[in-house]
Amino acid sequence: MVNVNYFEIFGLEEKFSLELNTLTERYQTIQKSVHPDRFAHASNQEKLLAAKKSTLINDAYQTLKNPLSRAEYMLELRHVSLPNEQASFSDNAFLMRQMELREMLAEVKFADNVESAVFEASQVLEVEFEQHFKAMQVALIDNTEASNKQASELLRKLKFYQKLHVELDRLEDLLFDD
Amino acid sequence: MALLQIAEPGQSTVPHDHKLAIGIDLGTTNSLVATVKSGLAETISDDKQRDILPSVVSYQENEILVGDEAKSFSISDPENTIVSAKRLIGRSLADIQTKYPSLPYQFCGDDSHPSIQTRSGTINPVQVSAQLLQHLGQRAEQALGGELTGAVITVPAYFDDAQRQSTKDAAKLAGLNVLRLLNEPTAAAVAYGLDSKQEGIIAVYDLGGGTFDISILRLNKGVFEVLATGGDSALGGDDFDQVLVDFIIERAGLSRPLSTSVERQLLEQATQTKEALSSSEIHKITVPLANGDEWQGEISKAEFEQLIQPLVSKTMRACRRALKDAEVSAADVKEVVMVGGSTRVPLVRTEAESFFKQTPLTSIDPDKVVAIGAAIQADILAGNKPDSDVLLLDVIPLSLGLETMGGLVEKVIARNTTIPVAKAQEFTTFKDGQTAMAIHVLQGERELVDDCRSLARFELHDIPPMAAGAAHIRVTFKVDADGLLAVTAMEKSTGVEASIEVKPSFGLADNEITEMLQASVANAQEDMQARMLKEQQVEAARVIESVSAALSADSHLLSTDEVADIEKVLAELAKVSQEQSADAVEAVIEKVNVKTAAFAERRMDASINKALSGHTVDDL
Numbered sequence: 001m002v003n004v005n006y007f008e009i010f011g012l013e014e015k016f017s018l019e020l021n022t023l024t025e026r027y028q029t030i031q032k033s034v035h036p037d038r039f040a041h042a043s044n045q046e047k048l049l050a051a052k053k054s055t056l057i058n059d060a061y062q063t064l065k066n067p068l069s070r071a072e073y074m075l076e077l078r079h080v081s082l083p084n085e086q087a088s089f090s091d092n093a094f095l096m097r098q099m100e101l102r103e104m105l106a107e108v109k110f111a112d113n114v115e116s117a118v119f120e121a122s123q124v125l126e127v128e129f130e131q132h133f134k135a136m137q138v139a140l141i142d143n144t145e146a147s148n149k150q151a152s153e154l155l156r157k158l159k160f161y162q163k164l165h166v167e168l169d170r171l172e173d174l175l176f177d178d
Numbered sequence: 179m180a181l182l183q184i185a186e187p188g189q190s191t192v193p194h195d196h197k198l199a200i201g202i203d204l205g206t207t208n209s210l211v212a213t214v215k216s217g218l219a220e221t222i223s224d225d226k227q228r229d230i231l232p233s234v235v236s237y238q239e240n241e242i243l244v245g246d247e248a249k250s251f252s253i254s255d256p257e258n259t260i261v262s263a264k265r266l267i268g269r270s271l272a273d274i275q276t277k278y279p280s281l282p283y284q285f286c287g288d289d290s291h292p293s294i295q296t297r298s299g300t301i302n303p304v305q306v307s308a309q310l311l312q313h314l315g316q317r318a319e320q321a322l323g324g325e326l327t328g329a330v331i332t333v334p335a336y337f338d339d340a341q342r343q344s345t346k347d348a349a350k351l352a353g354l355n356v357l358r359l360l361n362e363p364t365a366a367a368v369a370y371g372l373d374s375k376q377e378g379i380i381a382v383y384d385l386g387g388g389t390f391d392i393s394i395l396r397l398n399k400g401v402f403e404v405l406a407t408g409g410d411s412a413l414g415g416d417d418f419d420q421v422l423v424d425f426i427i428e429r430a431g432l433s434r435p436l437s438t439s440v441e442r443q444l445l446e447q448a449t450q451t452k453e454a455l456s457s458s459e460i461h462k463i464t465v466p467l468a469n470g471d472e473w474q475g476e477i478s479k480a481e482f483e484q485l486i487q488p489l490v491s492k493t494m495r496a497c498r499r500a501l502k503d504a505e506v507s508a509a510d511v512k513e514v515v516m517v518g519g520s521t522r523v524p525l526v527r528t529e530a531e532s533f534f535k536q537t538p539l540t541s542i543d544p545d546k547v548v549a550i551g552a553a554i555q556a557d558i559l560a561g562n563k564p565d566s567d568v569l570l571l572d573v574i575p576l577s578l579g580l581e582t583m584g585g586l587v588e589k590v591i592a593r594n595t596t597i598p599v600a601k602a603q604e605f606t607t608f609k610d611g612q613t614a615m616a617i618h619v620l621q622g623e624r625e626l627v628d629d630c631r632s633l634a635r636f637e638l639h640d641i642p643p644m645a646a647g648a649a650h651i652r653v654t655f656k657v658d659a660d661g662l663l664a665v666t667a668m669e670k671s672t673g674v675e676a677s678i679e680v681k682p683s684f685g686l687a688d689n690e691i692t693e694m695l696q697a698s699v700a701n702a703q704e705d706m707q708a709r710m711l712k713e714q715q716v717e718a719a720r721v722i723e724s725v726s727a728a729l730s731a732d733s734h735l736l737s738t739d740e741v742a743d744i745e746k747v748l749a750e751l752a753k754v755s756q757e758q759s760a761d762a763v764e765a766v767i768e769k770v771n772v773k774t775a776a777f778a779e780r781r782m783d784a785s786i787n788k789a790l791s792g793h794t795v796d797d798l
Binding site: 011024034037055062 | 197327328357358398403499502558559560561567569570571595596597598599600656658659717720721724725767771774775778779782785786788789790
């Protein structure tokens with residue numbers, strides 16, 4: 001099971017849209033038979049093997065569960081290389097928008113009503129994330145050389161949105177927690 | 179003459195006996211041991227019918243006292259009487275002294291290996307915990323009348339790697355076979371969940387003497403999945419007592435510093451007040467003054483609640499964050515389990531009730547629920563319930579990462595990742611011709627190295643000299659099902675492998691454990707050689723049992739030759755394990771392992787397929 005296909009592990013078709021409940025149920029079914037707890041009283045060899053399998057199953061599940069890592073994995077399977085994080089971005093409009101959004105987050109804490117400002121910011125991020133996400137989904141389904149390249153560009157943009165979302169979360173913690 | 183018995187082919191010759199397994203709740207203030215007897219989990223009492231063991235160890239002239247016997251010395255002899263060792267375990271000296279500046283102990287040793295100077299010599303916090311574990315293990319062996327197969331020991335979900343490793347070291351020192359370290363909140367969910375087969379999101383609110391944990395679990399068809407954990411490893415009911423002490427001091431017009439014995443008396447008064455105010459509205463206090471007079475006063479429930487409100491609110495904020503981490507809302511939570519003696523405080527219950535908008539579960543004694551859950555899990559892990567459908571999936575509580583240029587932390591495994599897990603990340607050299615690399619392993623959520631917990635440092639040498647950025651150093655983090663970390667590093671671009679396994683700096687080194695085992699009184703008579711032989715014989719028995727069972731179940735996966743081959747080497751192992759050489763037994767075990775490696779792998783893959791196909795049939 002060295003280079004196994006994660007979709008095959010769970011007996012799923014290699015498609016971007018998958019039924020999360022089915023994935024989770026199958027994941028749990030498999031873990032029940034390979035988790036190290038099943039082998040707590042077994043020989044050391046079986047313990048090691050169980051730990052190895054269980055680790056692989058966890059990795060496969062986490063990769064497929066999250067839509068962005070699932071997309072990344074599918075592109076990997078299709079031998080589409082992802083532009084690395086430091087590579088320069090040619091889409092200037094997108095970069096401008098990112099700067100605007102960053103400014104929006106920086107302004108949140110000075111708003112008259114901080115709570116509603118956080119809410120509005122999260123709405124803005126969500127709408128734009130969804131737009132890109134839907135486009136990536138279509139590109140992945142098309143599965144041509146050009147569409148895969150496009151999907152990989154969109155995935156890279158989605159990761160920017162994900163980072164903004166994490167920052168908003170952190171901001172929220174800072175503002176409302178201590 | 180009785181007839182000789184012959185077992186069915188392929189069946190174990192050992193009668194299928196019930197294995198003795200225990201669950202231990204190793205608490206900050208109190209510890210308990212429980213077991214499953216005739217299908218029922220219950221705590222085990224000592225000969226005086228006490229099941230709660232105060233987590234106190236006192237080092238006296240000629241003896242080491244544990245529990246209630248030690249507790250009385252915590253007032254008269256605080257320097258030699260260690261209470262709440264759980265707060266010290268796996269921590270650096272600097273960390274301990276910042277968090278608990280007024281401890282009465284004489285600390286010694288270096289920052290990474292703090293010890294306490296006592297009348298019986300220097301004592302490490304791991305040894306204190308080992309005393310408690312050993313005491314409970316012996317209590318269980320006496321009560322159950324046999325040798326223990328193993329124990330499940332609970333730890334706060336928020337414990338970092340060093341604290342978990344140290345707890346496991348303590349168990350090793352106590353001579354216990356650890357089946358699993360289990361998160362306390364998960365244990366509590368097991369205690370409740372098994373009886374009532376529920377599905378949905380469960381919150382476990384655990385406020386003990388010294389720690390607070392909140393865990394969000396998902397329960398589905400016998401699978402407990404920890405979605406998120408949070409909390410504060412230095413917040414608990416003891417802090418309620420402490421704010422009460424400060425309040426009494428202020429009211430009575432006393433001023434610090436006060437003598438150790440007056441502080442202890444005030445603390446006792448505070449504890450009584452806290453407990454009394456759980457059921458009454460007002461409590462009277464009498465405090466002896468230095469001039470021989472007494473000060474009398476009273477504290478109302480409202481005053482007490484006002485004092486502890488900030489502490490309780492802090493726990494609710496942690497609940498909010500944990501829900502967010504788990505990506506669920508308070509409305510999704512189906513049950514709230516209350517754990518820990520401090521959840522008896524009415525304000526804690528009402529605040530939890532209004533936060534989660536439901537009445538929390540309190541039907542199992544909140545002091546015993548963790549030990550009971552641990553015992554249920556121990557019973558399963560020992561193999562007493564082969565048909566059990568329960569599976570616990572835990573997560574790591576804090577992110578793990580490495581130091582990179584500029585004192586920044588690069589996260590390798592994010593917190594709340596399901597374990598076991600392995601993640602690798604590649605790094606490269608900074609200078610031309612660089613042949614070594616310092617690897618610094620950290621745990622925590624912050625971005626700066628200084629704000630995270632340093633777990634270990636090691637160096638990777640013999641990197642072939644190359645241009646800066648040309649080397650590919652692959653660092654792999656592996657976390658096992660107990661939440662324990664192993665890190666390996668390897669230079670891979672030239673095929674030169676150099677790797678190292680690390681243990682956290684604050685745990686004990688393996689040779690230290692061996693030394694302590696040799697030195698400890700309990701093991702003085704037991705020759706190390708004999709101990710090693712015994713360990714190998716136990717492993718040999720496990721190997722024979724599991725391979726025989728595998729052959730009888732799945733021999734169709736092998737050719738007749740392969741079966742014969744395995745049977746031959748098994749017979750050799752059975753013979754060798756009767757003899758007196760640990761090394762010889764180990765060598766034959768290794769031989770069996772090599773012969774059966776492919777078979778074991780095939781079996782596990784087959785079981786996955788079987789599990790999945792059974793599943794598909796269910797779906798139809």
